Amino acid sequence: MKNMPLFVVALLALAVSGCAVRRAAEPAESTGKSAVVARQADSSAGETDDWDDVADVQVHDPIEPVNRGVFWFNHQLYTFIAKPFSTAYEAVFPELVRRSIRNAYENIRFPVRFVNHTLQGRLDQTAKETGRFLVNTTAGVGGVMKPADKIPALADIPKVDTGQTFGKWGVPHGPYLVFPVLGPTSSRDLVGTAGDTVLNPVAWLGLLFGGAAWTTAVSAPSGAHGVPDQMDRYDMATKDALDPYISARTGYMQNREAAVGR
Amino acid sequence: MKLALLTLVLASALAVVTRASNEDAETALRAAVDQVLTVAQKAKSGSSMADQITPVLLRHVCFESMTRRAVGPGWRQFTPEQKAEATKLFTKLIIRSYSEKFTPGEQPDTKYLKSSSPGAGKVEIPTITVYKGSRYNVTYRMEDRGKWMVTDILAEGVSLVANYRAQFDALVKKGGAVAVIASLKQSVERT
Numbered sequence: 001m002k003n004m005p006l007f008v009v010a011l012l013a014l015a016v017s018g019c020a021v022r023r024a025a026e027p028a029e030s031t032g033k034s035a036v037v038a039r040q041a042d043s044s045a046g047e048t049d050d051w052d053d054v055a056d057v058q059v060h061d062p063i064e065p066v067n068r069g070v071f072w073f074n075h076q077l078y079t080f081i082a083k084p085f086s087t088a089y090e091a092v093f094p095e096l097v098r099r100s101i102r103n104a105y106e107n108i109r110f111p112v113r114f115v116n117h118t119l120q121g122r123l124d125q126t127a128k129e130t131g132r133f134l135v136n137t138t139a140g141v142g143g144v145m146k147p148a149d150k151i152p153a154l155a156d157i158p159k160v161d162t163g164q165t166f167g168k169w170g171v172p173h174g175p176y177l178v179f180p181v182l183g184p185t186s187s188r189d190l191v192g193t194a195g196d197t198v199l200n201p202v203a204w205l206g207l208l209f210g211g212a213a214w215t216t217a218v219s220a221p222s223g224a225h226g227v228p229d230q231m232d233r234y235d236m237a238t239k240d241a242l243d244p245y246i247s248a249r250t251g252y253m254q255n256r257e258a259a260v261g262r
Numbered sequence: 263m264k265l266a267l268l269t270l271v272l273a274s275a276l277a278v279v280t281r282a283s284n285e286d287a288e289t290a291l292r293a294a295v296d297q298v299l300t301v302a303q304k305a306k307s308g309s310s311m312a313d314q315i316t317p318v319l320l321r322h323v324c325f326e327s328m329t330r331r332a333v334g335p336g337w338r339q340f341t342p343e344q345k346a347e348a349t350k351l352f353t354k355l356i357i358r359s360y361s362e363k364f365t366p367g368e369q370p371d372t373k374y375l376k377s378s379s380p381g382a383g384k385v386e387i388p389t390i391t392v393y394k395g396s397r398y399n400v401t402y403r404m405e406d407r408g409k410w411m412v413t414d415i416l417a418e419g420v421s422l423v424a425n426y427r428a429q430f431d432a433l434v435k436k437g438g439a440v441a442v443i444a445s446l447k448q449s450v451e452r453t
Contacts, residue, residue: 054331054332054334054421054423054424054427056424057424057425057427057428095394099394099395102395102396103395156390156397229396236363239359239362240355240356240358240359240449241429241449242426242429242430242433242445242446242448242449243429243432246428246429246432247425247428247429249428250420250424250425250428250429251420251425254416254419254420254421254424254425255418255419255420256419257419258399258416258418258419258420259419261419
C-alpha cells in the first residue's frame with residue numbers, strides 16, 4: 001500500500017464512495033453522482049412536449065459557493081494574465097509554428113492513448129493509435145505534421161484519457177470541482193488527470209530535468225502552448241452565457257459524458 | 263405466414279422511408295452549411311458576419327423550437343408576447359455567438375458521417391469538422407417542420423439547447439418569464 005501510487009489509492013476511494021446505485025427519481029445532489037440523462041416527461045403538467053427530449057444535465061456540486069469563488073478567481077486570472085499571454089503567444093509564433101508545436105505535443109502523448117485504449121479493451125483502436133504514432137513520427141518528422149490524417153483508417157480515432165477510462169469502467173464522477181488555474185473537473189477526472197500526467201513522456205522529462213513547475217506547465221491538460229485554445233474554449237462556454245458558471249459546468253459535464261459514451 | 267410477410271414488407275417500407283428522410287435532412291444540412299460558409303468567406307469581420315449570416319440562419323435553423331426547448335416546461339407560463347420577445351432575443355444571442363466562432367479567411371472542412379433517426383421526423387447527423395488544424399465532433403439535430411431545419415447543435419457532446427436549459431431553469435424558478443427576458447436582454451446588450 002505504501003508504494004501504491006497516490007492516484008490509484010484515490011481512485012479506489014472514489015469507486016468505493018460512489019458504488020451505491022442511484023434510484024431513478026433520486027436527484028444527483030443526494031447521491032454524489034453527476035450524469036447527463038434523457039429528460040423524463042414533465043409529469044406535473046400531465047403532458048409531454050418536445051422539450052422533454054432535451055438532455056437533463058445533473059451535476060453533484062456540493063461546494064457550489066466555493067467553486068463559484070474559484071471560478072471568479074480563474075476568470076480574473078484568464079482575463080488579466082492568460083489572455084494577454086495568449087495574444088502575445090499568437091503574435092510571436094505564426095499559426096504554422098503554433099500548429100506544429102501542438103501536433104508534436106499531441107504525438108508525444110501517445111502512451112496516454114495507447115494505455116487507455118488497451119485498458120478499455122479496444123485493441124483495434126490501440127493498433128490504430130500505434131499505426132498513427134508511427135506514421136506521424138516518421139513521415140511527419142517527429143509528429144510536427146500529421147500525415148496520418150490523410151489515411152482514412154487512422155484519421156478519426158476517438159480521443160481517450162484516463163478519466164474517460166474510469167467512466168467506462170463505471171466509476172462515477174463524484175463531486176464537481178473547480179480548481180484554481182486548471183478550471184473545472186470532477187473527482188474522477190481529477191484522478192484521471194493524475195493518470196494522464198503519469199503516462200505523459202513530457203512530464204517524465206520534466207521530472208528528470210526541470211522539476212515540478214516545468215512538469216505542471218507542459219503536462220497540464222494541454223500545456224502552456226495550449227493556452228490560446230483553452231482561452232477560445234473558455235470564451236465559447238462563457239461569453240454569451242446567462243450564467244457563465246452554470247454554462248461552464250454544464251458544458252464540462254456534457255463533454256465528459258459524451259467522451260465516455262464514445 | 264401472411265403475417266410474417268406483411269411485417270417484412272412494412273419493415274422494408276419503413277427502412278426506405280427512414281433512409282429517404284435521412285437523405286433529405288442531410289441534403290438540407292449540406293445546403294445550409296455551404297451557404298453559411300459562402301457568406302462567412304465574404305465577410306470581413308465578426309460583426310458584419312453576424313449581419314450577413316442572419317438571413318441564412320433564419321432559413322435553416324428553427325429558433326422558435328430552440329428557444330422553447332431551452333426554456334423547457336416554464337414556456338407554458340409565457341404569454342404570446344413574452345414568447346415572441348424571448349425568441350427574438352435568444353435568436354440574436356445565438357447568431358452573435360455562432361458568428362464569433364468564425365475567423366475571416368479560415369474555412370472549416372466538414373465530413374458527414376452516418377446519420378440516425380431517433381424518432382419520426384427527427385434526424386441526427388454527426389460530422390467531423392476540421393477547423394484551424396483541430397478536429398471537432400459536431401452533431402446536428404434536424405427536424406421535419408415542413409422542411410428540414412436545424413433544432414440543436416452539439417459541439418464535442420455539448421448541446422447548445424441543454425446548456426441554455428440548465429441556465430434558464432434557475433431563472434424560470436426565480437422569476438418566470440420576466441426574469442428570463444431580463445437576463446436575455448442583459449446578455450444581448452453585453453458586448
